[in-house]
Amino acid sequence: GAGVSQSPSNKVTEKGKDVELRCDPISGHTALYWYRQSLGQGLEFLIYFQGNSAPDKSGLPSDRFSAERTGGSVSTLTIQRTQQEDSAVYLCASSLGTFTGELFFGEGSRLTVL
Amino acid sequence: AQSVTQLGSHVSVSEGALVLLRCNYSSSVPPYLFWYVQYPNQGLQLLLKYTTGATLVKGINGFEAEFKKSETSFHLTKPSAHMSDAAEYFCAVSVGSGGGADGLTFGKGTHLIIQP
Numbered sequence: 001g002a003g004v005s006q007s008p009s010n011k012v013t014e015k016g017k018d019v020e021l022r023c024d025p026i027s028g029h030t031a032l033y034w035y036r037q038s039l040g041q042g043l044e045f046l047i048y049f050q051g052n053s054a055p056d057k058s059g060l061p062s063d064r065f066s067a068e069r070t071g072g073s074v075s076t077l078t079i080q081r082t083q084q085e086d087s088a089v090y091l092c093a094s095s096l097g098t099f100t101g102e103l104f105f106g107e108g109s110r111l112t113v114l
Numbered sequence: 115a116q117s118v119t120q121l122g123s124h125v126s127v128s129e130g131a132l133v134l135l136r137c138n139y140s141s142s143v144p145p146y147l148f149w150y151v152q153y154p155n156q157g158l159q160l161l162l163k164y165t166t167g168a169t170l171v172k173g174i175n176g177f178e179a180e181f182k183k184s185e186t187s188f189h190l191t192k193p194s195a196h197m198s199d200a201a202e203y204f205c206a207v208s209v210g211s212g213g214g215a216d217g218l219t220f221g222k223g224t225h226l227i228i229q230p
Binding site: 004035040 | 223
């Protein structure tokens with residue numbers, strides 16, 4: 001596609017439920033990033049993919065969070081047994097792979113856990 | 115590890131006035147520095163970046179930033195604010211040539227408010 005596409009744009013769920021957030025990067029971009037944006041907290045790095053592998057999972061906040069990427073393209077971020085503190089905007093970004101600092105961001109998925 | 119500090123979570127200026135958003139970084143090696151802008155309900159987009167060479171870099175929409183190594187700063191400026199500049203601005207630093215967590219470390223952001 002022309003840009004990074006994320007779905008759903010908004011998700012309201014009940015505490016304890018599992019959620020899946022999807023990211024479709026720009027075609028040809030080998031690197032894919034997930035960030036979490038909370039009010040007043042800036043962007044928190046979660047995980048990075050190069051192709052289908054994730055060399056850096058250091059930012060995942062707990063073992064309830066996992067992510068995968070298939071076919072070097074679409075990525076899914078899964079949050080199990082959601083908690084209220086998981087409420088945030090989850091941003092996905094992609095880049096060409098050789099790091100130039102230009103990440104292309106999607107519009108984000110806003111998660112609200114009641 | 116690198117870090118970024120943005121002074122002022124909110125900055126308010128009048129339309130037509132100078133915009134100055136402050137960013138200081140911490141890095142043990144020469145950094146790459148970036149400013150991203152986020153308009154309401156949108157993702158972030160790159161405004162400008164410094165990698166090597168000229169320390170004054172120009173970006174989109176009339177913004178520019180100057181890398182000052184002695185001050186470990188990369189402040190963002192625009193001579194004359196426009197209403198359309200109202201947005202969230204993020205400074206970021208990288209010391210990695212690859213990706214990953216050392217790819218980009220973001221500041222907490224500065225919300226720019228433009229008064230008519």
